Amino acid sequence: SNAFLRRYLLCEVCVSDRRNLSLLDDRAIYTATKAAVARAHGDYGAALSSLGFSVKYLNAHTGIVFLRCRKSHYRLLWSALPFITSLENRGQRVPCFLNCLHVGGTIRTCQKFLVRYNTQQLHRMLPLCQSEAERSEIRKSVLSCTLKKEADDEEEEDE
Amino acid sequence: MRRADIQDEPATYERLVYKNTSVYHYMRISLVLENESTRLSAAQLKQLIVSGLRDLYGEVGGAFPFDLLTFDESTLTGVLRVYNSGLVKLWSALTLLGFYQNELCFFRVTQVSPFLLTLSGNSRELELD
Numbered sequence: 001s002n003a004f005l006r007r008y009l010l011c012e013v014c015v016s017d018r019r020n021l022s023l024l025d026d027r028a029i030y031t032a033t034k035a036a037v038a039r040a041h042g043d044y045g046a047a048l049s050s051l052g053f054s055v056k057y058l059n060a061h062t063g064i065v066f067l068r069c070r071k072s073h074y075r076l077l078w079s080a081l082p083f084i085t086s087l088e089n090r091g092q093r094v095p096c097f098l099n100c101l102h103v104g105g106t107i108r109t110c111q112k113f114l115v116r117y118n119t120q121q122l123h124r125m126l127p128l129c130q131s132e133a134e135r136s137e138i139r140k141s142v143l144s145c146t147l148k149k150e151a152d153d154e155e156e157e158d159e
Numbered sequence: 160m161r162r163a164d165i166q167d168e169p170a171t172y173e174r175l176v177y178k179n180t181s182v183y184h185y186m187r188i189s190l191v192l193e194n195e196s197t198r199l200s201a202a203q204l205k206q207l208i209v210s211g212l213r214d215l216y217g218e219v220g221g222a223f224p225f226d227l228l229t230f231d232e233s234t235l236t237g238v239l240r241v242y243n244s245g246l247v248k249l250w251s252a253l254t255l256l257g258f259y260q261n262e263l264c265f266f267r268v269t270q271v272s273p274f275l276l277t278l279s280g281n282s283r284e285l286e287l288d
Contacts, residue, residue, distance in 0.1 A: 042217030079219065 004052060007074035010102040010110045011081065013063035020094045021063050026055040028089040029065055033077070040080040049076045056107065065098075066110060078103065181273035184246045185228070188253065189236040193263040201230040204237065208249075211256040216248055225249055236269075238278060246271075 013029070015021055034053070038046035049069060057066040069077050078100065086095045101117060104110040129135045190204065199207070205227050212221035223245040230237035241249045253266040270278050 038217070040217045040219045042213065042215045042220055044216050045220055 005071035006052070006068055006105065007071045008056065008104045008107055008110045009067040009069070009074065009078060009081070009100055010104065010113060011065050011067060012099040012101055013065060013087070013096050014099055015063070015094055015096045020096075022060050023089050023092060023094060024058060024060050024063070024087060025089055026058045026065075028087040029058065029067075030055050032084050032087050033067065033080070036083040037077060037080040040083050041076050045076045045080070048073050049080075053077065064114065066107065071105075074103070182242060183240050184243055184271060184273050185275050185278055186239045186241070186250070186253075186268055187236065187270040187278050188239060189234065189267045189269060190259075191265050191267055192235070192259060197259075197262065198232055199235065199259070200232065201227055201237070204230060204235075207256065207259055208239075208253065211252040212248065215252045215255055220248070221252070223248070238275075240275075243273075 013021065013024060030053075033055075034046065034050065037049045041049070051073075052068070052070040054068050055065060056068045057064075059065070067077065081098045081100055084096070084098050086093050088094075102110055102113045104113065126135060190199070190207075208225070208227075209221070212223075215221065223242065225239055225241040225245060228238040228240050239249065250268065250271070253268060256264070256266055258264060269283075270281055272278060
């Protein structure tokens, strides 16, 4: 079995303009997170949290990102997330904040949570629909929520 | 010689062990600078230690209170007081502090104790008449 237990932080990147989401890449999130941990927890925190830290998954459409770190110091990373104020990619700075939705021990538990979460979100959006066509779209996506083998997640309907 | 027919009463004793009766730890420190004539005020010394804490443990990690109880400007020695939970962080930050305004320096920790009374004397400076 593995010598180091992991913790996966399931986060949602929230930006004011959804089109900016497509600019995201895992490097931008990696550097922004490391910088935030260095500010919040100093040299000690930066060095300790960088052990086993990686951005495991990023969905540029929904802004969902999985951060992986070691169980022994995931709280350093977790507590530094609110201090991320922007992401930089190819010279462009996008203001944003990271919303941590779930902390799981494996990617699979995070995926299961994501399916439940997306289902809830879609259900919340259903009463806000303006037309019957939108409602049937949403019903279709909700019914099609499944747990696939890869880290896949459902598209949220744009409001 | 005890008589063989006398029964021994079980020995009774009571041992009281106090753990952490003091919530603070006190450290006697002295700052050694490259340029021996440089002087600091107490506020400047505290600011130096705070900056060292912030570098090593960050805005969040270094944000715990400590006090400079005494400071002698001529010898650059003083007594710090810190809560027990912050002792390791404070001591390690003092260890790794190397510069004061671009001048090389280091902190020498002469005494550490949970009790202030211990800092009133030490065997190094003890004079036996």
